[in-house]
Amino acid sequence: MGLSNKFKDLESYSEVLSDGxxxxxxxxxxxxxxxxxxxxxxxxxxxxxRDTLKLLVNGTLLPSHPIYNDAKSKHFIMDRDSDxxxxxxxxxxRTKQHxxxxxxxxxxxxxxxxxxxxxxxxQVSRKMEDVDKFDMSEETARKAVALAFESPSKSIKIxxxxxxxxxxxxxxxxxxxxxxxxxxKENRVLQFVITSNLTFLxxxxxxxxxxxxxxxxxxxxxxxxxxxxxxxxxxxDGYQKTIDGIRAVQSELGKDRIAALMTTTSxxxxxxxxxxxxxxxxxxxxxxxxxxxxxxxxxKTKQVEKYNVDKWSNFFKQxxxxxxxxxxxxxxxxxxYTSIILTKILTPTDPKYVDLQSPSGIGISAVVYNxxxxxxxxxxxxxxxxxxxxxxxxxxxxxDDYIELFSSDILLxxxxxxxxxxxxxxxxxxxxxxxxxxxxxHYATQGxxxxxxxxxxxxxxxxxxxxxxxxxxxxxxxRKVLESWVL
Amino acid sequence: MIKLHSNKNIITSSSDxxxxxxxxxxxxxxxxxxxxxxxxxxxxxxxxxxxxxxxVISRNKLDSKVHNVAYLSDDLNYLDEGDxxxxxxxxxxxxxxxxxxxxxxxxxxxxxCNSFCxxxxxxxxxxxxxxxxxxxxxxxxxIDIGERELGITGGEPTLLGDRFFALLQAIKSNLPTTxxxxxxxxxxxxxxxxxxxxxxxxxxxxxxxxxxxxxVSHIHDFVVQADGAFDETIRGILNLKRHSQKVEIxxxxxKQTYDRLPQLAEFIGRNLQFVDHVALMGLEIxxxxxxxxxxxWIDPLEYMDKLSEAVEILARFxxxxxxxxLQRCLLPRHLWGIAVKSISDWKNKYYEECDNCAxxxxxxxxFASSDIKRSDNIAAIK
Ligand code: SF4
Ligand code: SF4
Numbered sequence: 069m070g071l072s073n074k075f076k077d078l079e080s081y082s083e084v085l086s087d088g089x090x091x092x093x094x095x096x097x098x099x100x101x102x103x104x105x106x107x108x109x110x111x112x113x114x115x116x117x118r119d120t121l122k123l124l125v126n127g128t129l130l131p132s133h134p135i136y137n138d139a140k141s142k143h144f145i146m147d148r149d150s151d152x153x154x155x156x157x158x159x160x161x162r163t164k165q166h167x168x169x170x171x172x173x174x175x176x177x178x179x180x181x182x183x184x185x186x187x188x189x190x191q192v193s194r195k196m197e198d199v200d201k202f203d204m205s206e207e208t209a210r211k212a213v214a215l216a217f218e219s220p221s222k223s224i225k226i227x228x229x230x231x232x233x234x235x236x237x238x239x240x241x242x243x244x245x246x247x248x249x250x251x252x253k254e255n256r257v258l259q260f261v262i263t264s265n266l267t268f269l270x271x272x273x274x275x276x277x278x279x280x281x282x283x284x285x286x287x288x289x290x291x292x293x294x295x296x297x298x299x300x301x302x303x304x305d306g307y308q309k310t311i312d313g314i315r316a317v318q319s320e321l322g323k324d325r326i327a328a329l330m331t332t333t334s335x336x337x338x339x340x341x342x343x344x345x346x347x348x349x350x351x352x353x354x355x356x357x358x359x360x361x362x363x364x365x366x367x368k369t370k371q372v373e374k375y376n377v378d379k380w381s382n383f384f385k386q387x388x389x390x391x392x393x394x395x396x397x398x399x400x401x402x403x404x405y406t407s408i409i410l411t412k413i414l415t416p417t418d419p420k421y422v423d424l425q426s427p428s429g430i431g432i433s434a435v436v437y438n439x440x441x442x443x444x445x446x447x448x449x450x451x452x453x454x455x456x457x458x459x460x461x462x463x464x465x466x467x468d469d470y471i472e473l474f475s476s477d478i479l480l481x482x483x484x485x486x487x488x489x490x491x492x493x494x495x496x497x498x499x500x501x502x503x504x505x506x507x508x509x510h511y512a513t514q515g516x517x518x519x520x521x522x523x524x525x526x527x528x529x530x531x532x533x534x535x536x537x538x539x540x541x542x543x544x545x546x547r548k549v550l551e552s553w554v555l
Numbered sequence: 556m557i558k559l560h561s562n563k564n565i566i567t568s569s570s571d572x573x574x575x576x577x578x579x580x581x582x583x584x585x586x587x588x589x590x591x592x593x594x595x596x597x598x599x600x601x602x603x604x605x606x607x608x609x610x611v612i613s614r615n616k617l618d619s620k621v622h623n624v625a626y627l628s629d630d631l632n633y634l635d636e637g638d639x640x641x642x643x644x645x646x647x648x649x650x651x652x653x654x655x656x657x658x659x660x661x662x663x664x665x666x667x668c669n670s671f672c673x674x675x676x677x678x679x680x681x682x683x684x685x686x687x688x689x690x691x692x693x694x695x696x697x698i699d700i701g702e703r704e705l706g707i708t709g710g711e712p713t714l715l716g717d718r719f720f721a722l723l724q725a726i727k728s729n730l731p732t733t734x735x736x737x738x739x740x741x742x743x744x745x746x747x748x749x750x751x752x753x754x755x756x757x758x759x760x761x762x763x764x765x766x767x768x769x770x771v772s773h774i775h776d777f778v779v780q781a782d783g784a785f786d787e788t789i790r791g792i793l794n795l796k797r798h799s800q801k802v803e804i805x806x807x808x809x810k811q812t813y814d815r816l817p818q819l820a821e822f823i824g825r826n827l828q829f830v831d832h833v834a835l836m837g838l839e840i841x842x843x844x845x846x847x848x849x850x851x852w853i854d855p856l857e858y859m860d861k862l863s864e865a866v867e868i869l870a871r872f873x874x875x876x877x878x879x880x881l882q883r884c885l886l887p888r889h890l891w892g893i894a895v896k897s898i899s900d901w902k903n904k905y906y907e908e909c910d911n912c913a914x915x916x917x918x919x920x921x922f923a924s925s926d927i928k929r930s931d932n933i934a935a936i937k
Contacts, residue, residue, distance in 0.1 A: 072846040075673055078811075081777040112825060141770040141822050149782075150772035154787045156826045159793070319862065414871070416825050551871055 097498025110160040152416035211465040212437035223257035234268035266313025290343035380425035428486035565630035599894035661706035726782035740764035744791030770822035813858035824872030837880030
């Protein structure tokens with residue numbers, strides 16, 4: 069037995085390990101009474117017991133301990149045998165943070181504030197009349213497109229929002245053609261999305277979307293009763309029109325061309341399976357379980373107060389459980405928020421989601437050009453404006469140039485304050501690499517862009533979701549499903 | 556299985572210097588093209604027709620005592636048009652350097668190495684063998700344009716320094732369409748200058764195959780029996796990728812490496828996701844592996860779960876992965892798609908069990924050295 073005597077054994081190559089190790093930056097978070105996850109700045113994690121965590125932190129973890137090699141491999145510790153850990157960590161950190169250097173990729177064009185719906189939770193929409201007052205003009209559109217192309221980002225996604233953007237379809241066509249013309253020289257990866265309730269999805273619109281590979285995003289809150297209650301349309305036919313629209317897009321443009329979002333209201337909470345089933349029934353393979361945002365009519369109608377964080381996260385967890393069950397039974401359905409967080413947990417990259425970034429993605433991941441030319445740091449920022457608070461307005465396309473808009477004090481100051489690594493509580497939170505910051509939300513709810521995290525729905529929501537995802541990752545069956553959701 | 560070397564030839568030439576010769580059967584080759592060519596004949600007949608060839612190689616024994624004839628040992632009977640050999644007359648030695656019909660041609664450039672891997676298939680020797688690379692540079696100039704790929708192996712080829720780069724340059728200029736696959740432990744590329752130097756060759760398809768045996772330094776260093784090797788290899792890979800070179804990570808699967816295979820896959824995904832290929836390779840029972848068989852051998856069936864998991868992890872990181880040297884009947888079906896027939900034809904074989912196997916044509920079979928040890932679980936697939 070043993071190696072032939074020309075060779076030395078593993079022990080002799082491990083001797084230097086007994087000199088001890090150095091800790092590399094990491095934080096930890098308790099996910100159940102005796103289970104902690106330790107996480108580092110590049111999103112790698114270790115699941116450990118409290119005792120093991122103590123050993124690890126105190127520098128007394130022995131090389132023979134089953135977790136030693138994992139901690140070394142994932143760069144939580146560095147022993148004298150190898151000094152590549154810092155190079156590799158630096159490389160990984162750069163990869164994770166790379167999206168920041170790309171700068172703004174998502175450009176949201178609010179082409180009309182008008183809408184045919186009167187949704188209870190809607191923040192911004194206006195009556196159907198007033199065409200001149202609430203539609204984007206060609207002049208505004210042209211300037212906004214030019215600004216979008218001033219972004220250094222290699223890929224540019226232009227998303228049309230409203231109100232109901234299809235009420236101003238001519239300007240959508242105008243913007244698409246302007247962008248395509250500019251792109252002949254610019255050569256960016258250019259993509260278009262129309263976020264629409266699909267009422268006005270005509271043959272013409274479909275043909276146009278087909279020609280230019282335009283994606284459609286819509287809202288589907290659940291079965292007919294919930295959908296129509298949440299999203300009333302004067303003729304009470306909103307649900308049917310949405311479903312017809314989804315079918316039309318699927319058959320004319322392809323199944324991969326449409327995604328739907330759902331917003332959770334108090335009506336939704338007791339109807340979970342029905343809501344998810346609605347997605348399955350319509351052959352949709354992604355669902356975004358979104359809580360109500362605290363803006364606009366949502367605040368006025370007290371809709372946000374009707375359910376608290378616990379209710380919402382229970383809803384989310386149950387939803388996830390049911391969705392995973394469907395996946396295991398063979399129907400692929402991805403929950404989008406979970407996907408984003410999983411991508412942060414399981415891959416070296418960052419999916420660049422505005423509300424889960426540090427610094428926040430406002431302005432630098434996404435920016436909003438309002439119908440009147442005002443430029444906002446995020447979609448929520450313009451909703452805030454509709455409530456009378458212009459705090460996050462960066463300027464106007466008619467009076468400000470690119471530099472003025474993107475180096476405006478309000479954007480730079482907010483971004484600086486949004487760095488979670490320097491925010492109280494976040495700075496030593498074990499979930500920070502998977503979380504981020506949402507300055508607009510904290511300003512809207514607490515009057516302060518940093519916000520007190522113990523009082524924050526954002527913090528509570530993310531904590532409970534991320535903890536839950538880690539629990540699910542421990543179970544091999546769920547883990548397999550979750551791995552298939554990685555973006 | 557065929558032999559690439561024999562010293563049982565009878566050579567009627569007294570020259571000391573080895574000759575690098577390209578085999579041809581064309582009697583009527585214009586005289587001007589006959590230098591560095593060996594005319595292959597069935598038997599020596601018309602002496603005048605041989606004028607201008609550097610040598611005549613005859614398949615039949617000793618039909619005459621003409622000078623400058625090599626009478627081929629039976630082992631090398633397969634030699635054919637375009638093959639390249641090194642003939643060393645005073646030791647009756649003929650070594651095949653290149654075969655037109657080979658599944659893969661590897662240029663063996665040195666026996667020297669800065670590692671001493673416990674499973675090395677080509678045990679390194681500290682010898683002065685600088686002549687090998689010079690012979691190969693000469694051989695390369697004789698290979699017909701169009702060869703798909705040439706491998707370069709050792710020992711550690713980069714220890715040759717400038718002569719290694721000269722060989723790469725020779726391949727590039729003589730065979731501009733040929734891909735190059737270098738098997739190196741990557742350690743010397745820890746020097747950024749060397750990585751830069753190889754990038755300056757500016758080859759369109761050069762891949763560096765570099766072994767990584769563990770996600771932690773002490774285990775890797777143990778396997779290659781060299782302290783500090785892990786760090787050098789990692790830095791080497793990073794330097795090579797900084798200079799946009801193609802890198803393949805090669806993992807030999809055995810008792811000392813299988814246990815942390817999933818963790819290694821995760822490490823590669825997290826830290827080296829930009830590599831171009833990962834090859835997970837079954838063990839060849841040759842060289843040091845024979846001496847260390849007890850410490851290395853594990854029936855592949857026993858590590859199949861780990862292998863499967865590692866493949867899944869690499870797929871999740873979108874890293875192109877292949878399995879080499881493992882028999883199809885040992886692999887779960889979902890891994891068949893990435894299992895490659897990787898064993899060079901000259902040392903490839905099958906056993907009785909394989910006769911009735913429905914998958915034989917897709918299966919890479921065995922190394923000839925598997926006579927010594929192979930899985931107990933080989934069974935024909937119905
Ligand atoms: S918001 Fe909460 S969960 Fe997120 S990083 Fe800060 S403290 Fe952690
Ligand atoms: S029986 Fe032989 S040919 Fe068939 S899979 Fe096994 S090793 Fe390959």
